[in-house]
Amino acid sequence: MISKNENSVEISMEKNIKVKKKISKSMLNEWKWGYIMILPTFIGLMALNIIPAIQTLILSFEKAGSFGKSTWVGLDNYKKLFQDPAIIQATYNTFKYTILSVPCIVVLSLIVAVLLNQKIKGTSVYRTIFFLPMVAAPAAIAMIWKWLFNSEYGLINYFLAMIGIAGPNWLSDPNVALISVVIVGVWSAVGYNMVLFLAGLQEIPKDYYEAANIDGATPLRQFFSITIPLVSPTMFFVVVTNFIGSFQVFDTIFMLTDPNNPAFKNTQSLVYLFYRSSFVLNDRGYGSAIVMFLLAIIMVITAIQLKCQKKWVNY
Amino acid sequence: MKKLNNSRRNLLIHVVLIMGAAIMILPFVWMLLTSVKTLGESVQVPPKIFPDIFQWGNYPAVMKVLPFASFYVNTILMMAGRVIGSVLFSAMAAYACARLNFPGKNIFFGLVLFQMMIPGQIFIIPQFLIVQKLGLLNTVSALIVPGVVSAFGTFLLRQFFMGLPKDLEEAAKLDGCTIWQTFYKIMLPLSRSGLIALGIFTALFAFKDLMWPLIVNMSIDKMTLSSGLASLQGQFSTNYPQLMAGSLLGIWPMLLIFIIFQKRFISGIATSGGKL
Numbered sequence: 001m002i003s004k005n006e007n008s009v010e011i012s013m014e015k016n017i018k019v020k021k022k023i024s025k026s027m028l029n030e031w032k033w034g035y036i037m038i039l040p041t042f043i044g045l046m047a048l049n050i051i052p053a054i055q056t057l058i059l060s061f062e063k064a065g066s067f068g069k070s071t072w073v074g075l076d077n078y079k080k081l082f083q084d085p086a087i088i089q090a091t092y093n094t095f096k097y098t099i100l101s102v103p104c105i106v107v108l109s110l111i112v113a114v115l116l117n118q119k120i121k122g123t124s125v126y127r128t129i130f131f132l133p134m135v136a137a138p139a140a141i142a143m144i145w146k147w148l149f150n151s152e153y154g155l156i157n158y159f160l161a162m163i164g165i166a167g168p169n170w171l172s173d174p175n176v177a178l179i180s181v182v183i184v185g186v187w188s189a190v191g192y193n194m195v196l197f198l199a200g201l202q203e204i205p206k207d208y209y210e211a212a213n214i215d216g217a218t219p220l221r222q223f224f225s226i227t228i229p230l231v232s233p234t235m236f237f238v239v240v241t242n243f244i245g246s247f248q249v250f251d252t253i254f255m256l257t258d259p260n261n262p263a264f265k266n267t268q269s270l271v272y273l274f275y276r277s278s279f280v281l282n283d284r285g286y287g288s289a290i291v292m293f294l295l296a297i298i299m300v301i302t303a304i305q306l307k308c309q310k311k312w313v314n315y
Numbered sequence: 316m317k318k319l320n321n322s323r324r325n326l327l328i329h330v331v332l333i334m335g336a337a338i339m340i341l342p343f344v345w346m347l348l349t350s351v352k353t354l355g356e357s358v359q360v361p362p363k364i365f366p367d368i369f370q371w372g373n374y375p376a377v378m379k380v381l382p383f384a385s386f387y388v389n390t391i392l393m394m395a396g397r398v399i400g401s402v403l404f405s406a407m408a409a410y411a412c413a414r415l416n417f418p419g420k421n422i423f424f425g426l427v428l429f430q431m432m433i434p435g436q437i438f439i440i441p442q443f444l445i446v447q448k449l450g451l452l453n454t455v456s457a458l459i460v461p462g463v464v465s466a467f468g469t470f471l472l473r474q475f476f477m478g479l480p481k482d483l484e485e486a487a488k489l490d491g492c493t494i495w496q497t498f499y500k501i502m503l504p505l506s507r508s509g510l511i512a513l514g515i516f517t518a519l520f521a522f523k524d525l526m527w528p529l530i531v532n533m534s535i536d537k538m539t540l541s542s543g544l545a546s547l548q549g550q551f552s553t554n555y556p557q558l559m560a561g562s563l564l565g566i567w568p569m570l571l572i573f574i575i576f577q578k579r580f581i582s583g584i585a586t587s588g589g590k591l
Contacts, residue, residue, distance in 0.1 A: 027416075029494070030415050030416060030417060030494065031415075031416075031417040031418070033411070033415060033494040033495065034411045034415040034416070034417030034420065035417060037407040037408060037410060037411040037415070037498070038407070038408045038411045038412070038423050040404040040407065040408070040464060041404045041405065041407070041408035041427075041464045041465075041466075041469055042408070042423060042426075043464075044404065044463055044464030045426050045427065045430055045464060045466060046426075047445070048438060048442055048445075048460070048461055048463075048464070049426075049429075049430045049433075049438050049466070050426060050429070050430070051441070052437070052438040052440075052441030052442055052445075053433060053437050053438060055440075055441040055444075056437050056438070056440055056441060059440060059441075112332070112335060115328050115331060115332055116332070118325070118328055120325050120328055120329065122329075124577070124578070126332050126335075126336055127577075127581060128573075128574065128577045128581075129336040129339050129340050130335065130336065130339050131573070131577070131580075131581060132339055132340065132343065132570070132573075133339065134519070134584075135519065135522075135566075135569045135570055135572075135573040135580075136343075136566045136569070136570065137522065137523060137525075137540055137541045137544055137562075137565050137566055137569075138523055138525055138541065139525065139541055139542075139544035139545040139547070139548075139562070139565070140346075140544055140562035140563075140565050140566045141342075143544070143547070143548065143558050143559070143562050144342045144343070144345070144346045144559065144562060145342065147345070147346075147349065147555050147558070147559065148342060148345065150555075152358070152360075153357070153358045153359075153360065153362070153555075155345060155362060158360070158361065158362055187338070187339070187342075190339075191339070192584065192588065195581050195584050195585050195588065196584075196585065196588055198585070199585040199586075219324075244434070247434075248434055248435075248436065250525070250526060251523075251525045251526075254525070254526075254545070255545060255548070271436055274436055275526060275530075278439070278440055279443075279530050284440050287440060288440060291434070291436045291437055291439075291440075292437075294434060294436065295433065295434055295437060298434055
C-alpha cells in the first residue's frame with residue numbers, strides 16, 4: 001500500500017517536472033523569437049537614434065576642430081548660444097511662426113473637415129484637392145509661392161492692385177516675410193490635418209445631431225456643443241503635433257529666403273540655424289547645442305499642453 | 316420649407332468649399348501655365364493667362380541642365396528602400412511587442428517611444444557622421460539609411476496587431492504552426508491594410524524629405540527630386556517659366572499616383588497620421 005502511494009507521488013512529481021520543463025521550453029522558444037523579431041529594429045534604433053541622441057548631447061559640450069578632432073569646452077556652446085543675437089532672433093521667429101500658423105491650421109482644417117462631413121456631393125473631389133499640397137515636394141511648393149509672391153510680376157500683388165491695395169514685398173520686407181512663410185505653411189498643412197479631423201468627426205454618432213435637430217438647436221450651436229467637445233481628442237492631437245512640427249520649420253524657410261535677402265534675419269528659424277551651423281559652417285558642436293535647446297523648448301511646451309489637456313479635452 | 320433650407324445650406328457649403336479648393340489648386344494651375352510661357356510672357360503686366368504659343372520646350376531645356384532621370388531613379392530607390400525596410404522590420408518588431416512575452420520587451424518599447432518623442436534633428440549630425448565613416452556619402456544607400464527601421468512604424472503596427480482578434484493565431488498554434496509561421500502566414504495577410512497604410516506614409520514622407528538628402532548627397536547625380544529641385548533655384552534664379560517647368564517635372568509622378576490611389580492614400584494617412 002505504502003509503496004504504491006509513494007509510487008503515485010513520484011509519478012505526479014515527475015509529471016510536474018515534465019510540465020514545467022515543457023512550459024519553460026515553449027517560453028524559451030517565445031523569448032528566442034521575440035528577440036529575433038525585434039533584433040533589426042533594435043539594432044537600427046540603437047545605431048541610428050539612441051546612441052546618436054547621446055552623441056549629440058556630448059557634441060554640444062565640444063568644439064569640433066579641423067581633421068575631425070573635437071575638444072571638450074564645457075558649457076561654452078550654451079553660453080555662446082544665449083548671447084548670440086541670431087539665436088535670440090531665430091527663437092523669436094520660431095515662436096512667432098508657431099503662434100501664427102498653428103491656430104490658422106487648426107481652425108481652417110477643422111472648418112473644411114466639418115463641411116466635408118456633411119451630406120453633399122463631390123466630397124471626395126474636394127478632399128483630393130485640399131490634400132494636393134501634401135503630395136508635392138516642399139521645394140516645388142516654395143518655388144510656386146515665390147513666384148506668386150513676386151512683388152513686380154506676382155499674381156497676388158496683381159489681384160491686390162485690382163482692389164486698390166498696394167501689395168508689400170512679400171518676401172523681402174522684414175515685417176512681412178515671416179507672414180508669407182506662415183501663409184505657405186498653413187496652405188500646405190490644411191489638407192493633411194483636415195484628413196485627421198475627418199477621421200475624428202466620422203466617429204461622432206449621427207444620433208446626437210438628430211436629437212439636437214429635434215430639440216431645435218441651430219447648426220452653430222450643434223458645432224460648439226456637440227462637434228467641438230467630441231472631436232477634442234483629435235484636436236488635441238492635431239494641436240500638439242502641429243506645435244512640434246512648427247517648431248521644426250525648415251523646408252519653406254530654406255527655400256524662400258537666402259542670406260542676401262534683407263528679411264533673412266527675420267525669417268530664419270532655429271532648425272535653419274542648426275542646419276547652417278552644422279552643415280554649412282561645419283560647427284557641429286554649436287549645431288548640437290542649438291538642437292538641444294530646441295529639444296528643451298519642445299519638451300516644455302508639450303509638457304504644458306499635456307497638463308492643460310484635462311481642461312478642454314473630453315475622452 | 317425645410318428642404319428648401321437644406322438645399323440653400325448645401326449651396327452655401329459648396330460656395331465655401333469651392334473658394335477653398337480654388338485657393339488650393341490655383342497655385343498648381345499657375346505653375347503649369349507659367350511653365351509653358353516665354354520669359355517675356357511670364358512677366359507681362361497685366362498677367363497673360365495663356366501663352367501665344369505653348370512653350371513645351373521649357374521642359375527639355377530644364378532636363379538638359381538637371382539630370383532628372385537620376386533624380387527619379389534615386390527617389391524611387393530611396394522610397395523603396397525605406398518602405399521595404401521599415402514595413403518588414405516594423406512588422407516583425409511590432410508582432411513581438413504585441414503578442415510575444417520576453418524579458419526586456421518593455422525596455423525595447425520604451426526606446427521606440429523615446430525615438431518618437433524626440434525631434435528628428437537630434438539624430439542628424441551623428442547619422443551624417445556614420446554615413447561619412449562608412450564612405451557612403453553621395454550614394455543611394457545614404458538616402459535610405461535613416462529610414463531603414465521605423466520606431467513610428469513599430470508603434471503603429473503594434474497598435475494595429477493588438478486590435479486584431481487572437482482566435483486565428485491560437486488555432487494556428489494548435490495546428491502546430493511555429494511562431495514565425497503564425498506571424499508570416501496568419502498575421503501579415505490579416506494586417507494588409509495596416510502595412511499598406513504604413514507603406515504609403517513612409518513613401519510620402521521619404522519623398523518630401525529635404526534636409527537629409529541635401530546633407531548627404533551633394534553631387535547632383537545622387538540627389539532626390541526634393542533636393543534636386545532645391546538646387547534648381549540656383550541654376551535658373553529668376554527664369555520662372557523654367558523654374559516652374561522643373562518643379563512640375565519634380566512633382567507630377569507623386570501627384571499622379573496620389574490622384575489614382577487617392578482613397579487608399581487618404582485612408583492610409585488617416586489611420587497612420589492619427590497615431591503619430
